[in-house]
Amino acid sequence: MNTTRVSCPKCFANMEPVLLLGMTIQRCSSGCKGLWFRPEDLAILRQDKWLAGHVPDTGSVRLGKLYNRIRDIRCPQCKSEMNKESDTDQPHIIYESCPNGHGVFLDAGEFTDLVHKTFWDRFKSAR
Numbered sequence: 603m604n605t606t607r608v609s610c611p612k613c614f615a616n617m618e619p620v621l622l623l624g625m626t627i628q629r630c631s632s633g634c635k636g637l638w639f640r641p642e643d644l645a646i647l648r649q650d651k652w653l654a655g656h657v658p659d660t661g662s663v664r665l666g667k668l669y670n671r672i673r674d675i676r677c678p679q680c681k682s683e684m685n686k687e688s689d690t691d692q693p694h695i696i697y698e699s700c701p702n703g704h705g706v707f708l709d710a711g712e713f714t715d716l717v718h719k720t721f722w723d724r725f726k727s728a729r
Contacts, residue, residue, distance in 0.1 A: 608678035611698065611707055612636055612669045617678070622656055628678075634669040635661020635710040638678065641699070644706050647717065654717040661710025670696060670709045679704040689716060 608617045613633030620627045625646070628638035637659060639647070647654045675684040677700040684698040684707065695716055698707045708716065 608638065610634060610636060611638070611675045611678050611684065612672055612709070620658055622653060627657060629658055630661070634665060636666065636669065637708045637710075637713050639706045639708070641703060641706055647713075651717065654713075657713055659708075659711065659713040663711030666710030666712060670712075675707065677702065677704050692716065 608628055609615070610617055610630040610633055613630060613636075615633030616631050617628035617638060618631040620629050625640070625643040627643065630636045637657065647657060673686075675698045676682065677684055680700065680702050682701055685701055686696055687699050689695040689697070692715065695712055697709070697712060699705070
């Protein structure tokens with residue numbers, strides 16, 4: 603479990619650790635309210651809807667969309683330029699990932715959208 607504090611890669615505010623059953627998620631505490639996950643923790647949370655419901659993705663979706671426009675994002679751990687990626691099931695969700703595997707950054711509201719597929723999301727993927 604990594605509890606090292608990092609700065610938010612979008613707004614540079616302090617990130618606060620959130621502990622969930624042995625995993626640590628970093629949440630932007632005072633700025634954009636984005637979330638930083640280790641890739642393996644994000645994979646677990648995408649499969650466990652109950653546990654995903656305890657992730658504090660409570661920031662403003664509108665603010666998250668504004669911060670999603672920022673282009674030059676650096677990994678808070680290794681400072682490498684992060685890759686923009688989109689979810690294969692929900693391509694409207696665009697997030698940043700460290701090319702060295704340190705983590706994934708989701709803007710406010712993106713995690714909730716990612717784990718809670720709507721009827722429309724399922725319909726689009728079935729076509």
